[in-house]
Amino acid sequence: MALDMTSLVSLCKRRGFIFQSSEIYGGINSCWDYGPLGVELKNNIKRLWWQAMINREDIEGIDASILMHPKVWEASGHIAGFTDPLVDCKKCKHRFRPDLIQEKKCPDCGGPLTEPRLFNLMFKTFMGPVEDESSIVYLRPETAQGIYVNFLNVQSTLRHKIPFGIAQIGKAFRNEITPGNFIFRTREFEQMEMQYFVKPGTDEEWFEHWKEERLKWHKALGLNPKKLQFHEHGADELAHYAKKAFDVQYEFPFGWQEIEGIHNRTDFDLSRHQASSGKTLQYFDEATKEKYIPYVIETSVGCDRTLLACLIDAYHEEVVEGEERSVLRFHPKLAPIKVAFFPLMKKPELQELTHKLQEETRPYFLTRYDEAGSIGRRYRRQDEVGTPFCVTVDFDSLKDQAVTVRDRDSMKQDRIALTQLLDYLRKKIEG
Ligand code: ATP
Secondary structure, three states, X not given: OOOOHHHHHHHHHHOOOEEEOOHHHOOOOOOEEEOHHHHHHHHHXXXXXXXXXXXXOOEEEOOOOOEOOHHHHHHOOHXXXXXXXXXXXXXXXXXXXXXXXXXXXXXXXXXXXXXXXXXXXXXXXXXXXXXXXXHEEEEOOOOHHHHHOXXXXXXXXXXXXXXXXXXXXXXXXXXXXXXXXXXXXXXXXXXXXXXXXXXXXXXXXXXXXXXXXXXXXXXXXXXXXXXXXXXXXXXXXXXXXXXXXXXXXXXXXOEEEEEEXXXXXXXXXXXXXXXXXXXXXXXXXXXXXXXXXXXXXXXXXXXXXXXXXXXXXXXXXXXXXXXXXXXXXXXXXXXXXXXXXXXXXXXHHHHHHHHHHHHHHOOOOOEEEOOOXXXXXXXXXXXXXXXXXXXXXXHHHHHHOEEEEEEOOOOOEEEEEHHHHHHHHHHHHHO
């Protein structure tokens, strides 16, 4: 059965994953705030990506600024080419993408529409006190350009030989005409991008390599492999900079959609920056004494879209022992809370031991304590936010020095000795 997005959006709000931005003012279109559990989930995704990228010899990380010299966007082609066609309703002034409407009349009020006009997707603002043409700056629409302009800084300071890559996680902004589907398409979002610099002629091989690596990463997040596929861009879909492009798509309830793009950007960006800045961006190969502008294989994944795919994939509603439960079956590495600790009853001797066990576990995992309501209700609360393990301290624990550990997915309970508890949890969670 296809997941009803409304149930997911409501769970996200109810349990502190995602709130509408500026909600008390009625919200602002397409902007969302991550709550306490959402930010944990997001940090876990970012950490797993960062580890996969940086924990190797040939990739370095950077964190470039969002505002860049406006010439960057001229050279990159974003000022001229980063556009969508738009029509305006002459009556109600609403805007639409002509490819998404059936008739030549406004879908909202039936009014007449203007001819299509190109609309640039970059957000503009002004730098400094004077608001004129010369002070226009843009909020970056992709993090990639911060990497290209730093290509030689990183290569020369860390003495890298080609091939090598630069990775970055950061916010990007696009004034999308048709945002929607919760956090799927928003105007402010986070990208995790890695640009891999290779010798021209080896680019096709590296493209294949990164394409496969990236699919493996999504599978390792625990996403259902049947809901992941590649989609190759046809000539009409290729971005202005790309020689070849594949999307990793996930089957969302609203159809197969891109979560990551893998692009062969050739030497387009570096050549353009070299021409525009007048500074050489050539790489010098000491061994062969060759000088060349490398080709770039880009892997660009949306953090928010990946998070949405993880939420959708994990969300299950089921009936257990005659009671309905909703459960987020996150991979333990992704789960915001890893272990919940419960005293069976609000008795000081049980509370004390529960706190002690929690303190011992705290340095390793994010944990939570809960003593409110029946054990069954406490399990349901943790199931709903995807906590993989619940530890209950009961009266027997005081005698047998053991606790009950309950598994979210199988709902099986194991009796574990206190001395073994930390090892048991670490094995299950860290693998
Ligand atoms: P789409 O066709 O869906 O607009 P795109 O092809 O423009 O996406 P890219 O420029 O390849 O996207 O960006 C790389 C990744 O950044 C995408 O795969 C997606 O995960 C993420 N991304 C791009 N635009 C948005 C957005 N408006 N909201 C959320 N994530 C986005």
